[in-house]
Amino acid sequence: MSSATGATERRIVGWQPATVREVIRETPSATTLILDVPGWRGHRAGQHADIRLTAEDGYQAQRSYSIASAPEDGYPSITVERLDDGEVSPYLVDDAQPGDALEIRGPVGGWFVWETSDGGPLMLVAGGSGVVPLRSILRHRALAGSDAPARLLLSARAPESVIYRDELAGADTTITYTRSAPDGWTGYARRVDRDMLAAVGFAPAERPRIYICGPTAFVEGVAADAVALGHHTDRIRTERFGATGG
């Protein structure tokens, strides 16, 4: 067996106990949990972590969630969207309270990450709760004092479904509403398409780093549009959260 090769010096830390410090209702269907994790070794913006819950009868369930906080925050937080037929997400969104105990493993993932040394410009494109790891990146950029230009294009169903609305508001954030827009809305009100990406994003000649996160169909479409606009595939990183639902 080759399992030791190349991995002898490197380890992902095992399960660690975590306590819910704070619960933030972001939207009717999404909740942020700020976690206290003694000995948390820090994370990079865009990474994820596995969360494990244990029932009184010993039954366990684990899921993978993007980390929402910035490295500078010093704690991991996750923002979870409720999937009605899920087993873990309804608990985390609706039932979790400060003081509740769970376990965390991570951080995990070294690809969908951004550090200030990577530079910009940064083009971030989110579908729904796909904004979570991108929020970590933007927060890292702000707290670290990076001057890399960054723009966020966020596709949301409706005004009430925008996570981190106040934190993300600004000239570099563009929201498009796909189902219902506020009264008097003059901005985009359709799915992200090639024209929108071209208008909001950086030109291919500026070689932006493009991060796309959302449901599979959203990511497939936006990534294909980016390639069609002339962005190099090497500059495009994707993360799809269909796999981590439940």
Place this chain on the structure above:
Amino acid sequence: MPITRGFRRRAESPGDAALPPGQYLTPGFPVLSAGPTPHVPLDAWRLTVGPQSWTWDEFLELPSESITVDIHCVTSWSKLATNWEGVSVDTLLEGLEPGAYVMAGSYGGYTTNLPLEDLTDGKAWVAYNYEGEPLEPEHGGPARLLVPHLYFWKSAKWVTELEITETDEPGFWETLGYHNYGDPWREQRYWGD
């Protein structure tokens, strides 16, 4: 280990006897990819295994098998009794010098490493049909590696080459924190598991 207050198994949650540790069943077919989906024209498609190479038409003429297997993703979802059609890696390796390891390479630049013995004796295929239909690009079409006894990132999408080597080198995810071997039954998800 800490009990999570108020958390319980959902009544309709399936039994976990058939699942590796830490996995749950999904009715869907989630997608994980690191970048844009490559769209490979069939007339430009090639599969190279050691010194041999096949065009798409040549590949389809190879004897194929129907495969029904459970698949397990490192992000914790599993899917039972998935149906595939593809060419056994044993068929692709016929007549070749033996080696110790394989680096699978894909259109789009993805790589993943496996011991050669994990691809032989009916354990792995290059699959091109899923549930009776041509494999969708987002799931790895035109053809992907299928190594169901390992976590699914080892089943390289858009595979175009199986390079046979004497030494083991980590592939894409294997250099980014994921386990070098990836046995779901031993829960080898990450470095050091």
